[in-house]
Amino acid sequence: MAVGLYIHIPFCARKCAYCSFYSLPGGRQQRADYLRALGRHIALWGQQCSGETVDSIYFGGGTPSLLADDIPAVLDAVRRHFNVAAGCEISMECNPATIAPHQYNALRKAGVDRLSFGVQSTCDAQLVQLGRLHTVQQAKDSLLDARAAGFSDLSVDFMLGLPGQQVQAADDMAAFLHETRPTHISAYMLKLEPGTPLYAQKDALNLPDEDAVADLYLAAVQAFSQLGYDQYEISNFARPGRRCVHNMKYWQLEDYIGIGPAAHSLYRGRRCYYPSDLSAFLGGGLELLQHEGRSDLEEYCMLRLRLTDGLDVSAASCQLRSGRLPPDPDIDLAAVIGRAAPLATAGLVLAQGSRVSLTPAGFLLSNAITAKLLFG
Known part of the structure; x- marks a missing residue:
């Protein structure tokens, strides 16, 4: 069975107020050093997994679109060290504020065939509160620009249970989807993580209660269904034939390899992960991996x-x-x-x-x- 490949890009222009994932700003030199280390780790994993075929590649973060110009070179390294299947799904997460229209053609030429946009909300005030850098209009423009550049497989992320959000938000999301026509939706409930700015403000936030969030979730499921999106996982919905191949590997306990600080792998039934430490990743090899045992x-x-x-x-x-x-x-x-x-x-x-x-x-x-x- 083919394996999936997850490549972590740990850099963000600014950390969002709800985010507890490992990320850092990263200057120009640090990013260049990371790309070199990434190439080395790809080669090491290629040796470790000699003969394996890769049928999904996923660039996650962080904010991979910050390094959009460098993604083709990373994919060249993957192809040198792995057998990449014809028709391999190659996804990249995008922040609408950090991707420009001229970059889409180079990504398509490099083989990227699926873009996932972190829209999060259809309300500009909520985007500001979340610490997002884009506006609702920028998110719409990014999706339309990507489609105009030839991308037919587009995903959007929404968040449910945001401060001040009501059940009518499902209608707003539906209107956004009708206008931008993505093929996939991820809709996650907000979870306040200790150590994040939103968690520190939680007592002052106008958060909907559990019943209101449940009503919003059910309304969103219904609205997405009416637009032709089939629910296939708790938080994921897709047009027919557009389920995310890579994410299905996670849920079906299929083999995947994660490369980068804080990236996790499941390979031949055993789990391992890299420490959340960029400096260690830059200087180390596969000896950094922490092993967790079997599924x-x-x-x-x-x-x-x-x-x-x-x-x-x-x-x-x-x-x-x-x-x-x-x-x-x-x-x-x-x-x-x-x-x-x-x-x-x-x-x-x-x-x-x-x-x-x-x-x-x-x-x-x-x-x-x-x-x-x-x-x-």
């Missing part, structure tokens, strides 16, 4: 239940019998279907044959439902 049955089931395809109990049993997953004495797969019955009556799950999946209402209670299905 397990609980993780497999939990990730499958994030998907609208759901958990196939028969397939999970096959994973155990083949030895691809270690057994877990606390999980009785045979009991899952029976436990799903009352949840199905309540409209929280769908149970068909050996498969159980969560409904949109069930996704709002996904942690509790997953625990109920697996542990009773």
Whole structure:
């Protein structure tokens, strides 16, 4: 089976008020040093994974569009050290404030075929509060410019549960989608992370309560569906045939390699990650990797239940019998279907044959439902 490749670009023009991910400003020399180190680590992983075929490449961050002019050279390095499949999905995250129209053609020529724009909100006041550098109009212009340059696979990120946000925001998002016509949507609920500016201000923020956020989520799911976007994961929606190939690897426990500070990998059933330390990455090699052990049955089931395809109990049993997953004495797969019955009556799950999946209402209670299905 082919592997995915995640390449982390840890630089941001300015850190957003909600963000707890590893990122830093990075001057010109630091960015140049990083690109050289990135090339070295790509070569090291290429040696480690000799003969592997890559069918998805994802540039995440940070803000990869800050280094848009350098992405072609990085892709050249990947092609030198990996077998890149024909039709490989190559995605890049973009901040509408850090990408210019003239850069799209070079990215397309280099093989990038999917752009993901961090729109986050359709309200300019909320964008300012979040610390975003773009306006709603800039986000629209970026998507339209990318489409005019020939990009047909475009994704947008929205955030739900923002200060002052009401259920009517679903209509505003729908209007934005109707105008810009992306092929994919990610809609994540705001989580206040300790150490971030928004967390420090949380008592003064006009945050919607849990019921209001739930109403907004369900309204967004319905609005996206009416526009032709099928929900395929708790927070992800796509036109038919436009699911994100790379992200599906995460949720299906397929092999992927992460390169860069704080990047995680799952390779041949074992997890590892780079420390969140740019200096160490610049000077080190694969000896930096921290190893976390194997994937397990609980993780497999939990990730499958994030998907609208759901958990196939028969397939999970096959994973155990083949030895691809270690057994877990606390999980009785045979009991899952029976436990799903009352949840199905309540409209929280769908149970068909050996498969159980969560409904949109069930996704709002996904942690509790997953625990109920697996542990009773």
